[in-house]
Amino acid sequence: MDFRNNRLLNLHWRMLLYFLYCSRFRIGLLVFIELIISINSKGDWLMQGIVMSITPKTVPMLWFFIIIYSQLMVGDSSRKMVKIFFPHHIRFSLTNLIISVFLTNTFITCISGLVILLKCSPPFAIYTFFVIWTLTISFSLLSLFIKPIYLHLFSIILLICVTYLDWPKFLSYTMISRFQAAKASFNYFTLGIILLTVVIFTNIKIKNFDFYQ
């Protein structure tokens, strides 16, 4: 199969390149690399979060940054891709464009996931990868209908709740100090429900969507 003549593959590849070319992504990647190089060599410290027996005084910033990094990198790019790029290339189905969004989001999430995997145990790293992936995809799809700034604010409030209230549990487990491998499997189910809900919501709302700048 000639890649150049396969428009679908070409589309997905172009979308990824378009995203990588975005200055926000390149700057964010540099910041991320700089941060990771500067941290302690002990892997557990990376996602330690708060120590359970002590009342947290501040949100653990490194954990916070790693969880929210992918969303910050996505920003409004999904919104632009669907609202502006898609209508001008309408021979591709909307499903294929959403797949492109999934692929670029997965790529970004892999950056965080790889770092966590290098520094932390595989069960924890895999679980955290899926949490970040679900949050990033949900952010991308919801940003079609809700301004990204409001979604960022919601994410920040959620992470603060996780720090001080230990809720929601599926997010709380992204801190090593709170992670329980045995109970994590139930949270995978929760992640699946969240993703399915967002995808169904998108399918319903997209029919009344306005595709313009």
Place this chain on the structure above:
Amino acid sequence: MPIIKLDHVSKTIKQRQILDDICLDLNQQLVYGFAGANGSGKTMLLKSIIGFVHPNSGSIEVMGQKIRKDVLFSPKIGFSFGTEGLLPILDGKTNLQLILSAESLPSPAKKIEAMLELVGLDPHDRRKVKSYSLGMQERLSLGCALINDQPIIILDEPTNGIDKKGQEFLVTLIKDLKKRKKTVLLTSHDEKFLALVSDQIYEISEGRIIE
């Protein structure tokens, strides 16, 4: 039977009436011009016909298909909205390649090169679109509208950024499209240009059609 039919189409955005109860029957193989001040609703009308904008009420039918009901967007329309939709980090050829639908053609590359030459661009120019002048981007956008040889062509402000020679080229092109039995819808602030190319002109003001 009209090729495009708008039946009591209205659209409100942030409590502002953009389109107000528009009823329009457009017949095939004619050139329709839409004139009006900035913000009158010309572009929104064209985008509604394609399906980019979902009307709050009314229905739009293009070649027998109800837009947003039978299809999300009409597949029968080639369109140009200035520089919107062009990918600035790609060259002109790749932009057209992403739009070209007939991948079963034995040599799509030749078709793309021919289209670039038709609109006055160099097929061997590897520069990214972001380094094009406004006029060049408009020409590329025109190529995007024409590449798939669709029966309906929509051009929004095609005279933007175009010099006198470019305007002459546009006039010739639109007349050629009419000879090839295309239906053309276009907007412009240049009433002389519209009068030169259009079979019928509609004036739009505050979202309403004034014939």
